[in-house]
Amino acid sequence: MAHSPLPDVEIPDASIYDFLFTGLDEQQLDEIALIDGTSGATTSYRQLIAHVDLFAGALAARGVGVDDVVGVLCPNVPAFATVFHGLLRAGATVTTINSLYTPDEIENQLRDAGAHWLITVSPMLPQAEAAAARVGIPASQLIVLDGVGEAAADGVGAGHPSLAQLLGEGRPAPEVSFDPATHLAVLPYSSGTTGRPKGVMLTHRNLVANVSQCSANISLAAGDRVLAVLPFFHIYGMTVLLNFALDRRAALVTMPKFDLVEFLRVISEHRATWVFIAPPIAVALAKHPIVDRYDLSSVEVVFSGAAPLDGALAEAVAARLGCTVCQGYGMTETSPVTHAIPVDRTDIDRSSVGILLANTEARVVDPETGADVPITDGTDSWSEPGELLIRGPQVMQGYLNNPDATAAMLDADGWLHTGDIATMNDEGLFRIVDRLKELIKYKGYQVAPAVLEAVLLEHPAIADAAVIGVHDDDGQEIPKAFVVVQSGASLDASEVMAHVAAHVAPHEKVRRVEFIEAIPKSSSGKILRKDLRAREQAAAPVA
Known part of the structure; x- marks a missing residue:
C-alpha cells in the first residue's frame, strides 16, 4: 500500500460556496474571475459572488432547496459559474449534462437523477425542451440563460425564465442548512465508455477535499490566466478548472467548445498561462503546423488529464511551446484527482501520472487474486501491472440508486476499484497502462x-x-x-x-x-x- 509523500492537508467542514467565496479581501474581490474567450467580457470576483447570491435567491423564491436536483445543460460560458454555484448556494444538487447529448440522453439523465428543473442556453433549447416535456418539467422550470424571459411574447426562450430576469429580481440569498459531509453537491454521470452511465454521488466535502488536495501538486496562483476549454459539465473541468482556479483566485478564460484555431487565438490574445487539456489536444499542439502561426509564449504550464499522455508526446509539446508539461490522473468517482506531477518536480518521468495527492492512499493489486503487487527497489524498476485501488476523502459516496454497481466499485474497507491498470515504483510514482476491460x-x-x-x-x-x-x-x-x-x-x-x-x-x-x-x-x-x-x-x- 502506498501513501502520499505529501503531508495531509486540513479539509474544512464547509460547503463549496463558503469554501470558495468567504473571506475575500477588497483587492481579491476586484480581481478578474472570468473572461469570455469569445467576446473578451470580464467578470470580477465581486460581480460573480453577487450574481451567485442573486441567482440562489431567485431559485429559493421558487421553492428550490436542499431536496431538489437541477439539471444544467450548458457549454463553458461565464454564466455557467453563476448558475452552478448559485444552485449549490441554494442547497440544490446539480446534475451536469453533456452538451452533446440528444433529447433521449438528456431525458434519461434527468429521469435517473430525479431532476425537476433544467437550465440551458438557447442553442440547446430544442433538445432541452423535448427532454423536459418527456419528464414533466414545465416551461416555468426550464431556465434559458440567454433567453428573452418568460414574459416576452416572442423570441428565443419566450415562455421560460432567463438569467437576466432572475438576477433582476434582486432577491437575497437564502439561509440554508445541511451537513457538507453527507449532502450531495453534484451528480455528474460517468462517461459511459464502458456500460450505462451512472450518477456519481459527490458531496460538498468531496469537492472541498479535492480542491484542498490539489493545492500542493497544481501550483496555480492569483494572477494566472487559465484556459477553460475542457467542459465544466465533466468532473475534470468542474473541479480542476471551475472550482480550483476560483479557489486560487486565478482568472478563467472560457471557451464553449474546442476548435483548434479558436483555441490558439484565445491563448494568444488573452495571454493564458495555464492550459488544461486532454491528450488529443496534445497531439495537435505537438504536430499541427498551424500552431507556429500563434504567439503562445505566455503559456507556462500545459496540464493533461482524462486519459494517459505518452511521455514522448509530452516532451514534444514542451519543446515546441517552451513550457512545462505535466499530467495527472483521476476519475469521476474520485472528484476527480488522485495523482499529479507537481510543476516543480522536473525529475519526474513525464509518462507517469506523478505522485498521490495529500490524504490519499493507493494499492496496485493482481486483478485475479486481489493480492498487492510487489514493488521492486530501484529507481528505474516498475512493478508488474495491476488494478489501481484508491482510498481518500475525495472518493464518492456511491452510485445513485445502484447498490450493486456501488458494491462492485467500493469495497467494505473503503477502497475504490478503479478498473484501471497501473504500475508503480519505490519512489511513489505511478503509470496508468490502460483500462482493465480494454x-x-x-x-x-x-x-x-x-x-x-x-x-x-x-x-x-x-x-x-x-x-x-x-x-x-x-x-x-x-x-x-x-x-x-x-x-x-x-x-x-x-x-x-x-x-x-x-x-x-x-x-x-x-x-x-x-x-x-x-x-x-x-x-x-x-x-x-x-x-x-x-x-x-x-x-x-x-x-
Missing part, C-alpha cells in the same frame, strides 16, 4: 492499447490513432490499429505495422490496420473504443 489478450499475453497508441503517434505521418482487440480468422484476439494520416502524407498498412514492430515486443505487434478520418472520442478526450468495436462488428461478414 486489455487485449494475445496468445495469453496482455497487450495494452495505450502503449501501442503512443508508439503509433511517434510516426510523423500519423495524426491520431487508436487500438482495439479484434478476432482473427482463428477466433484469436489480435491488436488492430485505426489510423488517421497527417494531411498531405501517405502511408500504407505495412508501414504502420513495421513501425510498431520496431518498437515493441513480438506479442505486442499491430496485426491489422484500418485508415479512418477521425478517432471517435468523448468530450473529455477519451477514445471511444466501444464505437470502434461497433464499427468493426458492422463491417464483419454475416455468417
